[in-house]
Amino acid sequence: MEHAKPPLTLYLAAPRGFCAGVDRAIKIVEMALQKWGAPVYVRHEIVHNKFVVDALRDQGAVFVEELDQVPDDRPVIFSAHGVPKAVPAEARRRNMIHVDATCPLVTKVHNEAARHHAEGLQMVMIGHAGHPEVLGTMGQLPEGEVILVETVADVARVTPRDPDRLAFITQTTLSVDDTAEIVEALQARFPAIAGPAREDICYATTNRQAAVKAIAHKIDALLVIGAPNSSNSKRLVEVGRAAGCAYAQLVMRADQIDWRAINGSRAVGVTAGASAPEVLVNEVIDAFRDRYDVTVEIVETAQENIEFKVPKVLRETV
Incomplete structure (x- = not known):
């Protein structure tokens, strides 16, 4: 029984x-395969999910970590996490067909960073070291222009060029509560620090x-x-x-x-x-x-x- x-x-x-950014990124790979046929190359996993990546691979997507793994005559797509400025610049130099699948909400953070930089501010980025989104965002500005902090404790170690000329941005996928604590620590230590008009966490x-x-x-x-x-x-x-x-x-x-x-x-x-x-x-x-x-x-x-x-x-x- x-x-x-x-x-x-x-x-x-x-x-x-x-989310909408992931949906769009997957659609971009599928439409690129329809338009140009296989193989279509994708720099880094289009989104962080093996099931999704394997399904696109079965349709003819080839996933690589760097642009030098892509032949000049095939299209390349940049992942939803965003890429450093040097990557599309190199694709243009090689006359490659390239499509940017960066989530528009990540692009918003890139644009904020560029705007603050143009105003002469040094950036503090709250994020996780080594994450593709962080590498892409930090890679929007020249070396040394973005200081990365991961924790409240890191804030005490920040040594900016000018403590009165700072702005902060964040990775879009952080813990809302943890990030609020780090922002509080930044504002306590650097009262003049500028922040985003609307928060960066998506x-x-x-x-x-x-x-x-x-x-x-x-x-x-x-x-x-x-x-x-x-x-x-x-x-x-x-x-x-x-x-x-x-x-x-x-x-x-x-x-x-x-x-x-x-x-x-x-x-x-x-x-x-x-x-x-x-x-x-x-x-x-x-x-x-x-x-x-x-x-x-x-x-x-x-x-x-x-x-x-x-x-x-x-x-x-x-």
Whole structure:
């Protein structure tokens, strides 16, 4: 006789998953393949998700880390995270067809940095060292013009040219709460520091973190679907823990769920980073249904209807 499955409530955070910038970046690769045929080269993973990257690779996209791995006669796409100024300059020098899939909200930060630099201000960037978005943003300005800080403790070590001639920008995928603390420390140490007119952390990061906070008190465990190199996904795990969730795990797919760790849970929260497709969320729900008598509850804290146009070169003939 089959044992009755234990009851479990799955709280689905909404919004979750793809944001407008990720949607646009994937569309750019697909449209480029339609327009120019395979192979189309992509510098760095177009978005940080193996499932998405593998699906595009199957259609004929070739992922490389540097421009010198791309032949002159094939199109190249720059990832959603943005690239240093030197990269498109080199593509132009080589007369390459190149399409920029940088998220418009990352481009907004690039433009802010350029504007402050033109006004003679040195930049402080809040972000994670080595992340492609940070490398791309810092690479908008000459060497030494951007000081990177990752923590409140880093702020004490900042040695600017002129403490009265500073501005700050941030990576778009940071923890809202952690960043607020770092901004506070910067403003306390450098009262004259200029900031963005509207904060740099993007709407999608902010909304997904708020949705996790809304379910944190209802759940025994939190699963965040996303890649280990996805900044916004890792932040969702941290936000869940900070909001009182005893167990929070990042999984790429359902087969990575640690069932022993959530054994005995009556309520589990599920969300997905901005580069994780909804098909992976459904896969996780199905895996729970195999083991539990599942009730799904959606907790929606915001509605998103933002859409970004793809570059004109792709709209023209596809």
